[in-house]
Amino acid sequence: MVNKFAIHVSLSDLDRAAVQGLPHSVRYFESGSYIARDGDLTDHCTVLLSGFAFRHKITGQGLRQILSILIPGDIINLQQLYLDAADHNVQTLTPCKIATIPQVALRTMASDRTAIADALIASTMVDASIYREWMVNIGRRDARTRLAHLLCEFAARLDVQGIAPGQPYELPMTQEQLGDAIGLTTVHVNRTLRGLIKDGLVFQNKRGITFPEWEIFMVEADFNSRYLHLRERGTPPGYSF
C-alpha cells in the first residue's frame, strides 16, 4: 500500500508491518470533489489509494494554478500535520479512494522508527524537486515544450503504476486543466496539442495518449527524469530512460 516509501530508504520487515498496520479508514470521493481546502486545519493524514487528484491555488484575480498531480500512493496532506493550515486545495480528477490515518498514529510511528521518518522526509523532498521542475517548465519553456514535458512526466510517474514510460495511458485531465497546470489558455493548449499530433509525436484516441516516437518526444520535451528521483540512493545510475 504505502510501501513505495521503500524507493528511498530501506525498510525492515518490522517497518513494513508497522506501515501496513496503521489504523485507517477508507473513504470514497467522486470526481471533482474537494479532498482538502486552502485554510483547512486537520488532525489526520490522508493517502491516495486509487484515482487521480491535483493540488491547486487560486489567485486574487480568480485564476487557477494547478501545482501537482497526485497519483495512487501519494500522500495528500502530510503538510498539515507539521505546519499550520493548508495553503492550497486538493481536488479529485477522477473518482478516488482515500485512506485516512490519525495524526498521532503516524507521528508516533515516525518517532519510533527512524526509517519511516526518513521516508517521510525523502518523499517530501521528491515533491519539492517536482515543484522545482514545474517552475522551470512554466517559467522558461515555450508552450510546445511545456505541454510535452507534462505528458512525459505523467508517463514517467505512471511507470510506478505498471505502465512503462512511452506506453499509452489515459490522461485524466481536460485541456482546461492542462492549461492551468502549465500556465496556458485552453485555446492555446488545444493548438499546441494539435501541433504535436500533426507532427506525429502524439497519437490521441479520446483520453488515451500514445507516443509513436517516445525517444524523440522526450528530446522535444526537454525531459530528463532525474528530478523524479525514482532510484534509491546508492543505486548505480543506469540510464533507464
Next chain:
Amino acid sequence: MVNKFAIHVSLSDLDRAAVQGLPHSVRYFESGSYIARDGDLTDHCTVLLSGFAFRHKITGQGLRQILSILIPGDIINLQQLYLDAADHNVQTLTPCKIATIPQVALRTMASDRTAIADALIASTMVDASIYREWMVNIGRRDARTRLAHLLCEFAARLDVQGIAPGQPYELPMTQEQLGDAIGLTTVHVNRTLRGLIKDGLVFQNKRGITFPEWEIFMVEADFNSRYLHLRERGTPPGYSF
C-alpha cells in the same frame, strides 16, 4: 544559529544544545560562486550563515530559472542527504559564510531527537510551500504583480532577519536575476520596475528598495504571507500583516 527551527516545533534546551553543538566547519564563498552543482553527490549538509544565495536550473536551451532565494539560516542541501544527486545548482548572490555539517552527525541527531526530525520535515515543507506560491506567481500573474510579489516575499522573509516588512532593504539581485526568478526578460523587468516606481509604489536608491505604500503595494502584489508559514502551529493567527 540554526534555531529558527523553533518556529515550527518546540525545542527543549537539550535539543537546542544539540543543534548548537553540531560539529561543523565554516567556509567563505565569494559572490557568484557555486556552492553546489546539479549532479553533485555529497556527504555533508550545509547551512547558510550569512549572505544571500539562490537555487537555479538551466533548461536544454540554456535558459535559466531561479527557483528560490536563500537567506541566512536556510539549509542549503539537506536534500542530497536523503535522495541521490542534486537536481539543481546553488550559487551565491553576495559573499557568503557557510557551515558544513557531516551527514552522520545530522542524521544521528535527527533519529535521536524527534523534535529535530520534525523540524527538518517542517522546514522542508515550508520550502515546498514557497515553491508552490512561486508556481502560481510565474504561471498565473502578470509581470507587474509578479515582480511586486517577489519584492513582498523578500520583505516578509527578511522580517526574520530583523527588517520589519515594509521597511527598506537592500535587494541583492540584478534585474537579470529578477527576470530569471519570475520568468521575464531583463528588459521587461526594467519596464515593469520603472512602472512601479512611477506609480509611487516603490522607491529605489541604488540597490535599496523602499515601499512608500506598503499596504497598497501588498494588494497590488496579490500578496498574503500565509504560505510562508511564519507562525508556529497552534499559535493564534493574529493578522500581523
Next chain:
DNA sequence: TTTATTTTCTAATCCATGTTACGAACATAA
C-alpha cells in the same frame, strides 16, 4: 431516445511580453 452540459476545436483579432540594439551609468581593476 431527446435534451442539457461539458469539452474540444477553430478562426480572427489584440496585446503583453520578447527581441534586438545601443548608449549611459556604475563598478572594479590596472
Next chain:
DNA sequence: TTATGTTCGTAACATGGATTAGAAAATAAA
C-alpha cells in the same frame, strides 16, 4: 586616471500566446 566589464535604461519592432466568440463533438442526464 584610464581601461574594461557589468548593470541599467530605453526605443523600435516582432511574436507567442491571450481574448473573444462560436460551432462541432462528446458525455451525461432525463
